[in-house]
Amino acid sequence: MSYTVKEIFHTLQGEGANAGRAAVFCRFSGCNLWTGREQDRHRAVCRFCDTDFVGIGPDGGRFATPEALATAIAGRWEAGTGETPAQSRAAGIRPLVVCTGGEPLLQLDAPAIDALHAAGFEVAVETNGTQVAPAGLDWICVSPKAGAPLALTRGDELKLVFPQAEPEAQPERFEGLAFQQFWLQPMDVADPAVREANVRAAIAYCLAHPRWRLSVQTHKVVGVR
Ligand SMILES: C[S@@+](CC[C@H](N)C(=O)[O-])C[C@H]1O[C@@H](n2cnc3c(N)ncnc32)[C@H](O)[C@@H]1O
Ligand SMILES: Nc1nc2[nH]cc(C(=O)O)c2c(=O)[nH]1
Ligand code: SF4
Numbered sequence: 380m381s382y383t384v385k386e387i388f389h390t391l392q393g394e395g396a397n398a399g400r401a402a403v404f405c406r407f408s409g410c411n412l413w414t415g416r417e418q419d420r421h422r423a424v425c426r427f428c429d430t431d432f433v434g435i436g437p438d439g440g441r442f443a444t445p446e447a448l449a450t451a452i453a454g455r456w457e458a459g460t461g462e463t464p465a466q467s468r469a470a471g472i473r474p475l476v477v478c479t480g481g482e483p484l485l486q487l488d489a490p491a492i493d494a495l496h497a498a499g500f501e502v503a504v505e506t507n508g509t510q511v512a513p514a515g516l517d518w519i520c521v522s523p524k525a526g527a528p529l530a531l532t533r534g535d536e537l538k539l540v541f542p543q544a545e546p547e548a549q550p551e552r553f554e555g556l557a558f559q560q561f562w563l564q565p566m567d568v569a570d571p572a573v574r575e576a577n578v579r580a581a582i583a584y585c586l587a588h589p590r591w592r593l594s595v596q597t598h599k600v601v602g603v604r
C-alpha cells in the first residue's frame with residue numbers, strides 16, 4: 380500500500396475543538412464524494428468543498444511505506460519547531476498530525492497510524508464519515524454530507540457544515556450520536572452576502588440549540604494556511 384499526498388504543511392488547526400493548536404496537516408489526495416474537478420462540481424455528492432485535493436502538489440508526494448510517510452510528516456514538524464516530534468514529547472508537548480484530504484480514510488490505515496505514533500505524534504483525522512475508521516486514531520472529527528452514507532457514527536467531534544438544505548443533513552439527525560462535541564461550521568461560499576447569511580444562520584441555530592457550538596474557520600480569518 381502506498382500513500383498519495385497532495386500536501387504536508389505545518390500550521391495551526393483552524394477548526395473545531397483543537398483550533399489554535401500547532402499541527403502538521405497531511406492532505407491525502409482524492410475523495411469519494413467529488414472528483415475535485417470544477418467541471419464535475421455540479422454533479423458531485425459534495426458540492427461545497429473549499430479544498431484542492433487533486434494530484435500531488437509541491438509539498439506532497441507518493442510514499443511507498445508507512446515509515447516513509449511518517450518521516451516526511453515528522454520532517455515538517457522539525458522544520459517548523461526546530462525539534463523532532465520525539466524531542467517535543469520529551470519536553471511535555473503533544474505533537475499533532477491532522478490527516479485530512481480529500482478523504483483521508485480512503486488511504487490512512489493502521490500501519491500508517493502506528494508509524495506516526497512511533498514518530499511521536501498524536502493522530503487526528505478529518506473525515507466525511509463514509510468509511511469506518513482504522514484502529515488507533517487519537518481524535519476523530521466527522522463532517523457528514525447530505526446524500527452520503529454515514530458509516531462512522533462515533534468520535535470526538537461532529538462538525539456539520541451549515542446550512543445544508545437536504546433533510547438528511549439537518550443537525551437534529553446527528554445530535555443523538557456518540558460524539559463529545561457538536562459543531563456547526565458556516566458554509567464558506569464565494570458570494571460575500573451568502574457567506575454572511577450562512578454565518579448568521581449558524582449563530583442563530585447555536586443560540587437556539589445550545590448543544591451545538593459555532594466553529595469559525597479561524598485559519599481563513601487570520602490568514603494562515
Ligand atoms: C476539505 S474537508 C476534508 C476532510 C473530509 N473529506 C471531510 O469532508 O470532512 C475538511 C473540512 O472542511 C469542511 N469544509 C469543506 N468545504 C467547506 C466549506 N465550503 N465551508 C465550510 N467548511 C467546509 C469539511 O466539511 C470538513 O469538515
Ligand atoms: N489551518 C487549517 N485548519 C484546518 N482544519 C481542517 C482543515 C482541512 O482542510 O481539513 C484545515 C486547513 O486546511 N487549514
Ligand atoms: S467530502 Fe470533504 S474533501 Fe470530499 S468534496 Fe466534500 S468537503 Fe471536499
Ligand SMILES: [Mg+2]
Pocket residue numbers: 429430
Ligand atoms: Mg481546509
